[in-house]
Structure formats: C-alpha cells, structure tokens
Amino acid sequence: MIKALAAALAVLPLVGCDGQAPGAPVLNWYVFDEPSGAFAAAARRCAESSNGAYRVALKPLPADADQQREQLVRRLAAGDDDIDIIGMDVIWTPEFAAAGWILPWPEAQSQTARGGRIAASLASASYDGRLWAAPFTTNAQLLWYRTDRVPRPPRTWDEMIDMAEALGDNGTIQAQGERYEGLTVFFVSLLASAGGSVLSADDEAPALPDGPTREALRILHRLATSPASDPALEGAREDQTRLAFESGDSSFMLNYTYVWPSARANAPEVARHMGWARWPAVDADHPSRVTIGGINLGVGAFSEHPILALAAAACIAGADNQRLAAERGGLPPTIAALYDEPQVRQTFPFADLLRDTLRDAVQRPQTPLYNDVSLAISRTLHPLSGIEPAQDVPRLRDAIGRALRSEGLL
C-alpha cells in the first residue's frame, strides 16, 4: 500500500511538468489519428494557454472517414458523455446537428470561429442558418500533371482525355473510381462544374438537372472507357492513384494536396516534373467547381464540460494551430490570410491556386441523410464503364429520392 502510494506520488510531479494542471477537467478530442503529431501539439498548446482550466486528451479514430463516422455515431446515438470535441468531416455537419449530437455555437464564440475563414469552409460547418463547428482544416483536389510530357495543363476534361490518349502508354489519367465516398466526390465536382447540383435549393429533393447531369455522366463514362484511364480505375482510391502516379507511368492525376510532399519524399524524380493546375472544367468558359473537404471542430451535445469544450475547440481551430497543422501535417488552413504567409507558401507552393479553388468550392449535399445519398450515388454510378447517361440520369434521381425518404437498402 505504502509502495503504491509512493509510486503514485512519484508520478504526480511528472504530470505537472506537462503544464497540465492535475485535477483540471480532461476534454476528450475524438479525431483521426494525425501522424505528424500536429494535433497533439495543438491540444497541448491550448491546454497550456488555458491556465489550468482544462486538459485535452486525444482519442484517435481510424484514418478512413466512414469508419470514423461509424464509431462516432454509435457512441453519439447512445448519448455518450465521453465525447467533448469532435474532429468532424465536413459532410457530417447536417447529420450530427439534426440528430442533436453536437451543440450549436453561441453567437459570441461563433464570431471568433468565423473570423477570416474561407466562405466554403464556413458553409461546410453551418446548417439551418447556424454555426455548428469551428472550421479547422480544409482540402480540395487539384490537377497534377507531368510538365515534361504535357506542355500546358488541359483546361477541360475532354481536352485532358484527348491529350492523354495522344500520349499513348504513359498518358494515363489517375482518378478515383472505386465504389466509395471518393466516387461521390468525383461526381459532385463534375456535376457542379457542369452547372448542376445534386439536391434542390432547399436540400429536400433531388435536382440533377438533365443537361449538366448527363454531361457529367458522359465524362465519367468517357474516362472509364478511354485507353487513357488506368485499368485499375474502378478499384482506385486516393492512395492507389498517388502510388500509381509516383511510379512515373501516368501523366495526369486528380488528387488532394498531400500528394506533393509524398512525391517529394518517395519519388523525387517524378516530383521534379510535377506541375499543378486547377481541376479541369467541363466546358472551357466556366472554371471548375471542386468538392470541399476538411475537418471542423464540433462540441458533443452530451459533454459534461460544454463551455470549456467550446473554448478548447475555438483555440485548437485558431490561426496558430492552423499554421502548425499546415507546416507539420500538410493540412491546408481554413483562414484565408494564412495562404499569404511565407512559411505556409513554402509548404504549399500552389497556395494561390488552392485558395482560388477553395473560393469556388462546392459543398456535397447538405442534408442529414447525406450518408445515404452518398451511398446511393456511388452505388448507382459504379462501375463507371457501365454508365449509360440517358438511362442513368433517371436511375440516379430515383436512387437519391429513395435515400432522402429513408427507403430501400443501399
């Protein structure tokens, strides 16, 4: 007994050394397991600056967004009070808000959380006219191409496929065609670039205007059946496309910004000839509109320390920690002004392009039933090579309609 006490006493000063006051409430931050340690550093910084008001414990979630959501919703649906701060994928906002699993941000804190943020990131954290999370990191796809093979980046999809076909064997285009969230992202970007949207303005019914939808499906089908697409397209996710591009046999890739540091580390030969450009448009007169991604910080509705959790979330999503996440973790910030800072521009040499892309970015359908809608889209469109635009427009509309009415299996 005395031994155990002595051991406990010996540990105590160590806890103090972390700058984390013992006895202060511990806020659990559920977020994907960020490998660089930027999130852990941000959590520590905020706890220190709180003067002992709280500590933050990271609760790592899987890397895959679907699995993150699965673990979270299971806990939230059961009213788990262990969840204080949630690193929320942008697509969860309406679902979590409508189900009453996260707290809306009070006006005062909203002001801080909104300050200087990119409009599309704010939109992704808002639902029903209120702010439900602090925009923390963001992301969008760019077009990556080989400057040694392609003299100037293509402006449209058709132009790119023509170029790739003309290049022959190593003209391959790398994109995400597996049946998963990435396929929905692909489709939503194409549809928005063609001037259409998945849902009507009130987010209650499928919109999918005939012309733009058919055009988006035509491009998906053309890509999948073109000799310029990778044979593994229909099983490819972001990482497979990155690896394939790094092998050097491809000339084009649609992917997120993490491919840049990755190529520099793993395939310097390829990185030397790696150019970036705006995601291709559907028609040359209208610049593309790309789906926005990223993480917003919400506060769990069953948290025992909601006020502290709001303060901690606002702190973690602040400018200093966004800078940290950008430099260490390569996660693009949601504060527009940070893209002008030399340090950030060094991490993202394509900072201006990325910021412009994000300014025109499009949201995935903002409905509490998003998960179902996304499944309906990816299931209807997979495999891409089997798409028949004329028939698949009504099929898609029907599948999304059923998803919005909570009908049918997905």
Place this chain on the structure above:
Amino acid sequence: MSRPRDPAEERLGWLLCTPAVLAMLLVTGYPILYAIWLSLFRYDLRFPDQREFAGLANYASVLTSGVWWQALGNTLIITVGSVAIELVLGMLLALVMRRALFLRRTVRASVLVPYAIITVVAALAWKFAFDPVTGFVNPWLGLEQPWLTQRWSAFLVIILTEVWKTTPFMALLLLAGLTLVPQDLLDAARVDGANAWQRFFRVTLPLMRNAVLVALLFRTLDAFRIFDTVFVQTRGAQGTETVSVVGYHTLVTRLNLGLGSAVSVLIFLCVLAIAALFVRGLGASFAAEDRS
C-alpha cells in the same frame, strides 16, 4: 423409446426444463420479438422524433430492392460453395481420423486447431496471404492477381477461408456418425465381395445419412449468416455483400433501426426455412428407418 411415460414423470420433466426455457425465452425470444416489433416502424436513430408505425412498408422496401436480392445470391454462392467443399473434405478427414492407428488423440486434436482460431484472425491471415504486395500466394503460384479486388476471386478467397476454418467441425460431426456404422456390417459386405467404394457408398453413407444431414444443417445455418470473413476481407465491396453485411450497414452505419430490423427478420426467416427443409429431410429419413 415409444414406451408411454408416467404422467407424473412427464410433469417433472417439464418442471426441470422450465428454468432453461425461461432463460432461452429471455435471451433469444425477447430480442427476436423486439426486432420484429421494430421492423414495423419507420425508425431512424438520427431522427428519433419521426418514429411512426409503418406496417409492412419496411419489408416491401427491402424486398423490392436489388441490393437485397444480390446479397441473397451472394450469400447462397458462399453457403453452397463452402458447405459442399467442407462436406467432401470433412468426410475425408473423418475417415482418416477413424482409421488413424497411432496418435489418434493427437490427430483429432490437431485437426481442431483452425476451428479454435477466432474468425476475424483467420480472415485477416487469409487476407494477408492473398495480398498482392505482402502475401505469399502470388509468388507461390507465379501470379500477379489482386485477389480481393475482383468479384469471383474474392469469393474464392472468402470460401477458402470458411472451408479452412470450419472443415474440422464438419469432420467431427461426421466422425460421430461414422462410429455408428457397425464394423461387422462392413466385414460382411467385404466377405460378399464389395470393394471399398461400394462399401462406402452402399453401406457406410446410407447408415450415416442422419449424421450427414445434421452436419449439413449446422454448417448451412452457420454459413448463411456469414459476416466476419466478408467484413474483414472485402467489407462487402466487389459485389460480395452478404445479407448479414447488408443488415449491418443498415443498422449500424445508417442507424435505420426499422429497415435494419426488417433485414434481420428476413434473415431469420431464411434460416428458419433452411432448418425446416433439413428437418423435413431428417423426419423422412427417420420414418424410413422406422419402416425398415
């Protein structure tokens, strides 16, 4: 066997059964009835306020969905494929175990090892073995096959995993049946000039019929509810989704308790139908036995 029982003895028998019956009702009856009850509602945990009675709408929704029928087809492919191979291999193993002259206990115990391994672990081991980058199967066969990213090869891996894991169970059940075959009958057949094939197909197999049916029943019911292997190896992608995976997605991912319960109840009905089919087969074979 058919000696009429003393009524008092019968009452005592029922009385002794009561605790077990109550416990079973509590742990199986209640969840089943609750699932049936839930399946009659439009009930999504994301929208708890919109709970309303929906009658059989959830069932109509499931049964008119292509996803359900495709999953049912997939489940049947896996069930028939794995049970058929298991029956043949299990029978061979049972024959070997019966004939084993030395180390009989060691042989019987070691055959059980795969069955003792947790399904998730076995599924992962097979997944790694067939992985095109880290696995050893491709180098052995001199192939570059992405096994789990194509439908039929994914089915093959899933079925092989199931076969590897549950053949021992099949073999043990069959061994039990095999020991019921009297040796003197086989000896008599041999004296009459029957060769080994004839002895097996004309004497052993007919006498084992009930044991085979019971073994098939257990394995078919088990195989039909397959979840973990598919979930670990493909997560239902590449058109390998089984009915249990569909149920999981509806209940756990979409939190749609009404629709998900309808799927569960339908799986339950399928299982009942399979059991009824086998029990009828068993009944017929018992009746045939009684006549002879």
